[in-house]
Amino acid sequence: MAACSKPSRAVKELKAVLAEQKRNEIMTLKIISCDCVGGKPFSAASVVTQEMLSTFQDFPTEKSCTLSFEDVWDVRKLRALVEMNSDKDEKEDQDKDFPKKKRKLNRPNEEIEAFGNLEKYVFDLDYHINCMKKVLKSSKDSRRMSGTEVVKVLNVHLFNPLSGGKCLIDTHITKEDSCVCSCGCGIQMEKGPTGIGVESCWHGFVDMIVRGNQPVQVLQSTDPQEEVKMAVEVNKDEHLFDFISSQSSGYSQVIAETITNSFAQVNKHPSLSGLPIPAFGCTPGQILVFAYDSHNDMLLKKMVDMKLFHEDVSAATIVMLWLYINFTSFMKRDITDTVRKPYLSEFKAEFCSSRSVVSCYKKAACGIVGFHHASNWPKLNFYSSANMTYIQE
Numbered sequence: 001m002a003a004c005s006k007p008s009r010a011v012k013e014l015k016a017v018l019a020e021q022k023r024n025e026i027m028t029l030k031i032i033s034c035d036c037v038g039g040k041p042f043s044a045a046s047v048v049t050q051e052m053l054s055t056f057q058d059f060p061t062e063k064s065c066t067l068s069f070e071d072v073w074d075v076r077k078l079r080a081l082v083e084m085n086s087d088k089d090e091k092e093d094q095d096k097d098f099p100k101k102k103r104k105l106n107r108p109n110e111e112i113e114a115f116g117n118l119e120k121y122v123f124d125l126d127y128h129i130n131c132m133k134k135v136l137k138s139s140k141d142s143r144r145m146s147g148t149e150v151v152k153v154l155n156v157h158l159f160n161p162l163s164g165g166k167c168l169i170d171t172h173i174t175k176e177d178s179c180v181c182s183c184g185c186g187i188q189m190e191k192g193p194t195g196i197g198v199e200s201c202w203h204g205f206v207d208m209i210v211r212g213n214q215p216v217q218v219l220q221s222t223d224p225q226e227e228v229k230m231a232v233e234v235n236k237d238e239h240l241f242d243f244i245s246s247q248s249s250g251y252s253q254v255i256a257e258t259i260t261n262s263f264a265q266v267n268k269h270p271s272l273s274g275l276p277i278p279a280f281g282c283t284p285g286q287i288l289v290f291a292y293d294s295h296n297d298m299l300l301k302k303m304v305d306m307k308l309f310h311e312d313v314s315a316a317t318i319v320m321l322w323l324y325i326n327f328t329s330f331m332k333r334d335i336t337d338t339v340r341k342p343y344l345s346e347f348k349a350e351f352c353s354s355r356s357v358v359s360c361y362k363k364a365a366c367g368i369v370g371f372h373h374a375s376n377w378p379k380l381n382f383y384s385s386a387n388m389t390y391i392q393e
């Protein structure tokens with residue numbers, strides 16, 4: 001890998017993304033039903049959203065709210081980063097969109113470090129894309145590809161370098177002590193405890209954890225949403241709902257991980273409360289992004305899925321992924337604040353509809369090494385009605 005000399009490619013790509021700040025970035029999802037309590041592992045979770053049901057003719061139309069790029073991301077901060085890094089390149093000084101007099105050169109170290117990771121990655125983009133293609137495009141039938149091989153190559157050539165070396169893979173992924181990339185480059189990766197949740201609720205081990213707070217799940221299906229659309233076209237006479245549920249299991253899994261992780265992270269780091277915490281679902285060609293803010297009960301889904309191997313969009317995908325990975329630095333604090341934005345209240349996920357659900361998820365943790373089995377002895381508190389007060393009308 002070559003060292004980074006000129007930053008212009010990362011600056012150019014970030015500028016291109018910023019030029020489209022009015023476009024729709026994310027939409028709200030409402031949960032119609034789910035099995036969030038009962039001890040299901042993530043892989044068996046079932047979540048039905050209003051978006052999935054919108055394919056039924058007789059399902060009442062539910063509204064969804066869209067947020068634009070500038071609603072989600074702190075454009076002012078990002079522009080400042082572009083301006084600061086344009087200074088390194090003489091040509092950029094002439095740029096009319098970023099006049100020199102407006103430049104604020106002092107940015108927090110966290111942002112500078114994050115931008116450095118993007119610069120380095122974009123500089124080596126072709127190398128990383130080729131390494132990923134070797135594994136992800138090796139088989140004509142991508143469904144037969146080994147999930148472990150995919151996790152490894154995505155760790156070494158995407159999530160780990162883009163997060164500045166802060167991506168751990170699940171310790172259960174391989175029995176060998178040293179874990180080496182599946183593309184043949186020989187690079188080793190770091191394993192760690194990726195367990196999230198609590199036994200009585202959704203729980204399990206995710207494939208990777210980025211920066212200690214964002215789960216990554218590799219999905220075998222090419223595109224869960226496309227398959228749902230196809231199911232509607234092809235299987236009109238079958239039990240459509242069963243079909244949709246079975247085909248969209250990957251979708252359910254990532255949503256369950258997103259929600260559980262969000263509670264677990266806030267339980268551990270209260271400063272993250274009020275921010276939608278992202279989670280990623282990786283299919284062989286693209287990356288799905290969901291995010292959940294447990295304080296405001298807002299579930300979000302990135303509207304345009306990020307394509308990895310499309311000629312023109314790879315670099316834009318990388319910039320977007322980099323933003324989500326660094327959400328604590330670049331996401332606006334009030335993105336899902338239902339007090340400051342009362343209109344968002346009607347778009348809540350309605351996940352926390354019962355007090356029991358909330359109290360269970362208040363116990364969710366992250367970085368778990370192993371989960372315990374359920375006890376054979378139910379613990380219930382019985383109250384005899386003989387001791388209760390009876391009010392006569």
Ligand SMILES: [Zn+2]
Binds near residue numbers: 153157181183185187
């Ligand atoms: Zn490799």
